[in-house]
Amino acid sequence: MVRSLLEVCSLRKTFGGVVATDNLNLSVEQGTIHAIIGPNGAGKTTLISQLSGLLESDSGKIYFDGMDISNLSTPDRARLGLARTFQITSVFQEFTALENVALAVQAHDGHSFRFWRPARSEIQLTQPAQKTLKTVGLDDRVDTPARLLSHGERRQLEISMALATKPRMLLLDEPMAGMGAEESRRMVNILLKLKGKQTILLIEHDMDAVFALADKITVLVYGREIATGSPKEIRADEEVRSAYLGDEADVT
Amino acid sequence: MIDATLLFEQLFNGLQFGLLLFLLAAGLTLVFGIMDMMNLAHGSLYMLGAYVAAQVTLWTGSFVLGVFLSLPVILFLGIVLEAGVLRPLYARGHLDQVLATFGMILFFNEFVRLVWGPDGIEVPLPEFLQGNVSLFGIPLPNYRLVVIGMGLLVALLIYLLVTKTRTGMLIRAGASNREMVEALGVDINRVFTLVFGLGAALAALAGALAGPILAVTIGMGEHILIQVLVVIVIGGIGSIRGAFVGAMLIGIIDIFGRSFLDTFFKFFLPVNAAETAAPAVASMLIYILMAGVLFFRPQGLFPAKTG
Amino acid sequence: MGNKTQISIVVFVFLGLAIIPLVAQMTDTPFYLDLARRMMILSIGALSLNLIMGYGGLISFGHAAYIGVGAYTVGICAEHDLVSGFIQWPLAIILSGLFAVVFGAISLRTRGVYFIMITLALAQMMYFLGVSLDRYGGDDGLPLIERSSFEPLIDITNNIVLYYLIFFALLFSLFLSKRLVNSRFGMVLQGARSNETRMKAIGFPTFGYQLTAFVIAGMMAGFAGALLANHTDFINPDMMHWTRSGDLIIMVLLGGMGSLAGPVVGALAFLLLEELLSGVTEYWQLIFGPFLILAVLFARGGLLGFFSAKERENG
Numbered sequence: 116m117v118r119s120l121l122e123v124c125s126l127r128k129t130f131g132g133v134v135a136t137d138n139l140n141l142s143v144e145q146g147t148i149h150a151i152i153g154p155n156g157a158g159k160t161t162l163i164s165q166l167s168g169l170l171e172s173d174s175g176k177i178y179f180d181g182m183d184i185s186n187l188s189t190p191d192r193a194r195l196g197l198a199r200t201f202q203i204t205s206v207f208q209e210f211t212a213l214e215n216v217a218l219a220v221q222a223h224d225g226h227s228f229r230f231w232r233p234a235r236s237e238i239q240l241t242q243p244a245q246k247t248l249k250t251v252g253l254d255d256r257v258d259t260p261a262r263l264l265s266h267g268e269r270r271q272l273e274i275s276m277a278l279a280t281k282p283r284m285l286l287l288d289e290p291m292a293g294m295g296a297e298e299s300r301r302m303v304n305i306l307l308k309l310k311g312k313q314t315i316l317l318i319e320h321d322m323d324a325v326f327a328l329a330d331k332i333t334v335l336v337y338g339r340e341i342a343t344g345s346p347k348e349i350r351a352d353e354e355v356r357s358a359y360l361g362d363e364a365d366v367t
Numbered sequence: 368m369i370d371a372t373l374l375f376e377q378l379f380n381g382l383q384f385g386l387l388l389f390l391l392a393a394g395l396t397l398v399f400g401i402m403d404m405m406n407l408a409h410g411s412l413y414m415l416g417a418y419v420a421a422q423v424t425l426w427t428g429s430f431v432l433g434v435f436l437s438l439p440v441i442l443f444l445g446i447v448l449e450a451g452v453l454r455p456l457y458a459r460g461h462l463d464q465v466l467a468t469f470g471m472i473l474f475f476n477e478f479v480r481l482v483w484g485p486d487g488i489e490v491p492l493p494e495f496l497q498g499n500v501s502l503f504g505i506p507l508p509n510y511r512l513v514v515i516g517m518g519l520l521v522a523l524l525i526y527l528l529v530t531k532t533r534t535g536m537l538i539r540a541g542a543s544n545r546e547m548v549e550a551l552g553v554d555i556n557r558v559f560t561l562v563f564g565l566g567a568a569l570a571a572l573a574g575a576l577a578g579p580i581l582a583v584t585i586g587m588g589e590h591i592l593i594q595v596l597v598v599i600v601i602g603g604i605g606s607i608r609g610a611f612v613g614a615m616l617i618g619i620i621d622i623f624g625r626s627f628l629d630t631f632f633k634f635f636l637p638v639n640a641a642e643t644a645a646p647a648v649a650s651m652l653i654y655i656l657m658a659g660v661l662f663f664r665p666q667g668l669f670p671a672k673t674g
Numbered sequence: 675m676g677n678k679t680q681i682s683i684v685v686f687v688f689l690g691l692a693i694i695p696l697v698a699q700m701t702d703t704p705f706y707l708d709l710a711r712r713m714m715i716l717s718i719g720a721l722s723l724n725l726i727m728g729y730g731g732l733i734s735f736g737h738a739a740y741i742g743v744g745a746y747t748v749g750i751c752a753e754h755d756l757v758s759g760f761i762q763w764p765l766a767i768i769l770s771g772l773f774a775v776v777f778g779a780i781s782l783r784t785r786g787v788y789f790i791m792i793t794l795a796l797a798q799m800m801y802f803l804g805v806s807l808d809r810y811g812g813d814d815g816l817p818l819i820e821r822s823s824f825e826p827l828i829d830i831t832n833n834i835v836l837y838y839l840i841f842f843a844l845l846f847s848l849f850l851s852k853r854l855v856n857s858r859f860g861m862v863l864q865g866a867r868s869n870e871t872r873m874k875a876i877g878f879p880t881f882g883y884q885l886t887a888f889v890i891a892g893m894m895a896g897f898a899g900a901l902l903a904n905h906t907d908f909i910n911p912d913m914m915h916w917t918r919s920g921d922l923i924i925m926v927l928l929g930g931m932g933s934l935a936g937p938v939v940g941a942l943a944f945l946l947l948e949e950l951l952s953g954v955t956e957y958w959q960l961i962f963g964p965f966l967i968l969a970v971l972f973a974r975g976g977l978l979g980f981f982s983a984k985e986r987e988n989g
Contacts, residue, residue: 167875169871169874169875188874188879189874189875190874190877190878190879190880191879193874193875193876193877194877198875198876199875201871201872201875205869205871205872205875206869206872207864207865207868207869207872208868208869209864209868210864210865210868214861217861218861218862218865218876219876221858221861221862222876222877222878223877226858227858227859227861227862227878227883228858228859228883228886229857229858229859230853230854230857230858230859230860231853231854231857232857232858233853233856233857234856234857234858234860234861235856237858240858276872276876277876279876280876280877
């Protein structure tokens with residue numbers, strides 16, 4: 116059996132009376148792309164925020180590579196190799212693309228109490244950053260300030276920043292959100308390049324993308340898991356069809 | 368030893384000072400809470416309220432008239448300032464707000480200096496407010512009783528306004544979640560103009576009432592503003608209840624610190640050291656309290672923000 | 675980017691500052707020597723504030739407190755016959771750093787309006803502490819019995835020597851700031867200003883970096899305070915009054931927040947404006963206050979920003 120990198124046990128989160136994550140169990144295996152789908156309000160982004168530590172869980176445990184990380188802070192989790200992206204693009208707007216990624220490289224490098232040498236000319240930072248930008252196809256936008264990038268490019272930049280921290284697992288929160296067909300296709304290709312090498316937990320509304328990428332899919336409705344299986348199994352699942360895939364029209 | 372009479376007297380003074388702080392904090396905490404707005408000029412409204420009341424008192428000989436005239440004047444000024452200067456700043460960062468309201472302070476201080484001169488004004492108390500009432504043999508000044516009465520009355524009115532009326536509901540909702548109120552189709556700007564005007568009038572009332580007790584001088588607004596900020600931080604931004612509790616705490620602790628700290632220090636320090644240290648520590652006491660509260664509750668005692 | 679224009683303005687300013695003692699001597703106007711010295715000292719204060727406010731996005735409304743701690747350290751040392759600047763100045767820097775550790779640790783637990791209020795309140799506490807220190811002049815302040823002694827190196831009782839010492843201190847502070855903001859540490863600081871959540875998500879515990887910046891800024895301001903005590907030959911609580919903190923913020927903004935030399939230009943412009951306006955009328959703040967409001971409402975980017983299109987992040 117393949118080792119699971121992330122284990123979630125009976126995770127719960129409520130906002131007032133609303134249950135966002137309902138006793139969720141989840142297991143993401145090393146080297147796979149595990150997609151989580153579900154209608155709006157299914158608690159997908161909440162889950163990512165709980166996993167990355169931005170939201171505190173009410174109860175339940177999160178194990179990363181066998182280690183209980185439930186009470187660790189966001190930066191601590193990030194340094195263990197759990198990198199996330201955001202649904203609403205979250206980059207350093209006034210930095211250039213390269214500076215954005217170089218900062219992420221620096222986070223992984225771990226030596227940031229250095230006060231003297233100019234960081235922008237440090238090869239140890241800029242070279243890996245340039246390489247990562249190339250993986251996501253932004254190598255021609257290196258010196259463009261992030262705020263001047265197109266929406267799609269900024270989403271690529273997000274992925275690139277997450278990758279630059281050399282994560283052991285990526286948590287991608289709707290990487291295709293707000294993208295046109297062409298941009299989505301480019302993003303799928305970027306993620307396909309990572310497939311098999313990088314463990315990814317993917318939240319996405321774009322079903323074509325999900326079925327093209329995922330090794331395994333979990334369906335979430337109102338914070339509760341209703342099915343988990345291979346793309347084939349999910350497609351065939353009656354409950355999923357009725358709960359979700361049947362009325363795909365109001366999914367996105 | 369500390370004698371009981373003095374203790375009671377100072378408790379009384381602390382209560383009165385606390386209520387004064389509350390009059391200022393109530394309006395300001397809502398301004399901070401609802402609009403996420405940094406307004407330093409609240410102290411200027413307090414100062415102007417005091418000057419207007421003092422001037423009217425000197426002209427007409429009636430202190431009561433002075434107090435009641437200063438309210439509409441400052442209310443009007445508050446609304447003009449809100450509409451003219453502050454409203455464009457809501458969408459800006461805190462820094463712009465700090466700067467613009469700082470500019471207002473400079474302007475108003477200088478304006479007062481120009482009109483009334485640098486020396487401040489003495490406000491005479493009317494006959495009927497002079498003298499003392501004796502309670503259990505302890506003399507309590509009439510005027511301070513009136514201030515306490517007014518303060519409590521206003522606190523009650525604010526409480527009723529905020530908890531029992533529709534407007535109050537909007538104010539509370541605005542302080543805890545502004546987007547929600549806007550999503551309900553309420554014009555939050557109008558709520559805010561109302562809150563700001565009300566806050567200005569309360570500041571004027573505080574200033575007018577403070578006139579005969581504290582000096583009516585140019586720096587009076589800033590001096591008390593900082594104490595009011597401490598009250599708001601302790602109570603929690605946007606919370607009227609927090610403002611009330613914070614104001615009482617600060618009022619009483621500040622007065623007690625100034626009156627009893629040297630006696631207290633003398634228990635374990637040599638007299639000389641106690642007399643040197645006491646005033647220094649007393650002046651820092653409320654800030655130390657603030658730091659302590661923040662350490663345990665960074666959002667204050669009664670956080671109003673829910674998300 | 676108008677970087678070239680910026681650099682030439684700064685070079686021009688420093689050349690001007692360098693020859694002021696000469697001009698003052700030739701025209702027999704020691705007043706200008708005094709004014710320029712004050713400008714440069716406050717420039718250092720504004721530079722230090724710019725580190726946390728401009729580059730860190732942390733609006734500290736209590737920065738004058740550290741200038742005060744620095745100045746009081748020198749004043750109190752001198753009062754107790756400890757006049758060696760080799761001891762006084764490092765002590766001033768260390769003490770203001772210690773205060774910054776404590777105040778920063780308290781205030782950095784919060785953000786936004788809270789942060790502004792708390793830094794303001796803590797600084798005002800220092801003001802009241804100064805007022806209550808009867809032994810050291812209380813409200814009235816304390817004359818500096820003797821300027822810091824740097825025997826046998828230099829003698830700063832000579833006003834020209836003091837002037838150039840401050841001049842080089844300013845140059846050094848500017849250089850230090852430049853290294854700092856472009857270093858790895860500086861990138862973290864700016865990242866946290868731009869998007870703190872993102873910083874945490876890529877693995878930076880921002881608190882520690884922000885606190886460090888806060889302390890560095892406090893120490894630099896403390897150094898400015900040590901200079902200020904020697905400049906005025908006098909210390910008083912007024913140095914720590916909250917309006918002084920407000921002045922520092924205005925200087926940073928006048929010069930353009932987050933631009934390296936902006937605070938220097940801002941401090942110069944601020945004091946010049948004060949000088950000019952108070953020459954016109956005794957009630958100069960009647961003009962300056964509205965000027966400030968109008969500047970906020972209509973002009974953005976500061977004086978240096980005027981010459982360059984550099985974007986400024988606010989709030």
